[in-house]
Amino acid sequence: MTLTAILVEDEYLAREELKYLIGKYSDIEIKAEFGDGLEALQYLQLHTVDVAFLDINLPSINGMVLAKSLYNFKTPPKLIFTTAYKEHAADAFEIEAFDYILKPFTENRVKKSLDKLGVDSLTESGPITNKESLNLYLGDRIRMVDVSDIIFAAANGKTTDVQTIHGLFTSPLMLSDLIEKYEQGNFFKAHRSYWVNLDKIEEIIPWASATYRLKMHNSDTLIPVSRSNIKAFRQRLAL
Known part of the structure; x- marks a missing residue:
């Protein structure tokens, strides 16, 4: 039609x-x-x-x-x-x-x-x-990005840095609001400051106090999994 x-x-x-x-x-x-x-x-x-x-x-x-x-x-x-x-x-x-x-x-x-x-x-x-897509900033430009293309999102004050397979962008939403609006599929809040796409994890690295750091696709940033989220993380990935 x-x-x-x-x-x-x-x-x-x-x-x-x-x-x-x-x-x-x-x-x-x-x-x-x-x-x-x-x-x-x-x-x-x-x-x-x-x-x-x-x-x-x-x-x-x-x-x-x-x-x-x-x-x-x-x-x-x-x-x-x-x-x-x-x-x-x-x-x-x-x-x-x-x-x-x-x-x-x-x-x-x-x-x-x-x-x-x-x-x-x-x-x-x-x-x-x-x-399911969202609009993100890159300088003065606005790019439409599929939610499934997000690698991870990181809180940055009143905005959120969003790493995608297309590069790094900014959302005008706070991380909590971004998660509320776009939570779907295989995403997980690993830490109060990080929201990750579990499908984009390349390596799970053991860390202190039985926690993990996550090596993500196309990124050198190591994402922490907080102690309070370890149990839920293991359940999600059947670890």
């Missing part, structure tokens, strides 16, 4: 460019276009679409307020923010935005987001299902 979308962007040229790129790289059907946040909200109260492309600086109500309103809908659309302001990214992650594209648009960046939507597209038997 073809995905449906709305565009919420008050800059005509930006809206036309985004519409062109969507048409070039996907078969998404654009059901409506708005330059005003309130008009978009009124439309979505009566109509259901799969995706909403949202600017943040909008008349009436801004894109972030609109997104938070949609989050409470029974069947909310996936939200893809399109904005020139990277400082809103952390707020976008908090409301589980599907993606966050910075202006000025590049074809490759928009295509990547559309490709991701294609993987998560509708099936004949039901609605969109979310691919």
